[in-house]
Amino acid sequence: MKLRIFVTLKPGVLDPQGKAIHKALDNLGFAGVNDVRQGKLIELDVADQTDDAQIDAMCRQLLANTVIENYRVERA
């Protein structure tokens, strides 16, 4: 089973990298970009019997730092 884990900064957590990307887009002349937030995509290939609780545990214990990040799991 293939999983895609999206890890994103929580709303309100400052994202200096997103800000720098935003500025670069502005410099390239792309008008109308309101905001940029940078996150991570982690792709996992796991055994088919892996249950939601195990996937959730992987995210909480390692893949995301829940102090600053949220995560979302997508099954491919």
Place this chain on the structure above:
Amino acid sequence: MKTAVIVFPGSNCDRDIAVALERVTGAKPDMVWHGDSALPDGVGLVAVPGGFSYGDYLRSGAIAARSPIMRAVVEAADNGLPVLGICNGFQVLTEAGLLPGALMRNEGLNFVCRPASLTVENAQSAFTSRYTAGETITIPVAHHDGNYFADADTLDRLEGEGRVAFRYAGAVNGSARGIAGVLNAGGNVLGMMPHPERRIEAAHGGDDGRRLFEGLLETVGA
């Protein structure tokens, strides 16, 4: 006092902290590999050094915090053993759950490498007893991810409980409330981004960092 330094792949301040500990305690620390599962017997202080453990993959300190030796460090810290995390070591201790908050990319995105003025906020801890509260000291910083973040309730609690050990005297990295170093609830774990081990003798430009190790020697073991 017997001390131990944890060494991860990518640590690069392990030798600096080893020299500082040997100069102050008179004994070479035990260098403990991340794959070990136990600390040496009779250790009075564990230092988690600076560097770029695991190349900062995933998040700074994230992989190191899940290494076998860190289970032993967390257990020892929970039992009151003094643990000092410097720079990447601070990131490792937050990732391991020994300290609250997280260290994010510097606000200005630049790697900051220079002497920094710090205000000593708590001079009562085992780590800071040789300082005076309110004193300004100079300790070098060298980091990319030193921007301390915690939610407002956590920051209020840290301040209320006197757990902010050091604060930057000027803008450095965008840290919440200028926090440079924090203590755990028991006061036996300190994480700080500045490098006291790089400021222990006149040839380093000053010795403000030396007093941290001298204070530890005095308070936690002879």
